[in-house]
């Protein structure tokens with residue numbers, strides 16, 4: 761975990777989660793485990809509590825597995841086939857209006873679904889499961905194969921499983937299978953307006969960037 765040093769005392773779970781590509785093909789994912797991670801996703805916050813996230817899953821070797829795997833680009837297929845489950849995270853692009861039957865374009869459906877995915881990933885990690893999100897898939901084929909209604913946007917397909925040995929990964933991926941680092945907080949966080957550095961002269965400097 762050499763790339764994972766937090767400058768502030770975040771929850772260990774946040775730092776420990778990372779996206780392996782080395783899933784152990786001998787260890788399946790149980791339906792009950794999927795139930796727990798979907799439950800975590802269900803409790804994500806969303807605008808107006810609309811809860812625009814939807815999940816289509818397939819367990820390896822069971823209904824829908826081959827079809828969902830085939831939607832992935834070849835690179836992702838080369839490793840994600842060892843996962844125990846694939847989950848397509850879908851968001852509803854329109855939201856209910858004030859009058860019955862009225863719908864309007866949602867501003868935040870993808871943002872909300874992203875919150876749900878983050879909770880799902882953290883809950884999975886706490887169960888000993890690894891997750892790896894992918895946007896490397898054929899969007900139009902995905903919509904067709906999964907029979908998505910017209911107002912549903914496939915956001916990502918997530919591989920879920922138990923981490924295994926990187927030795928089984930295709931050439932070139934083995935050495936890349938490690939936790940990654942992050943940009944410094946000063947490069948991401950501004951004070952007052954976009955691009956303005958954090959006020960280092962503030963008497964409360966240590967609150968935000970006191971590293």
Ligand SMILES: Cc1cc2nc3c(=O)[nH]c(=O)nc-3n(C[C@H](O)[C@H](O)[C@H](O)COP(=O)(O)O)c2cc1C
Pocket residue numbers: 777778779780836892893894895896897916938939940
């Ligand atoms: C929305 C999304 C799409 C991604 N798409 C792919 C993908 O198609 N293939 C892949 O190998 N990794 C993919 N990743 C994994 C990211 O590269 C990875 O999350 C990032 O490098 C940070 O590493 P970490 O998750 O281990 O912290 C995706 C991640 C996210 C969140």
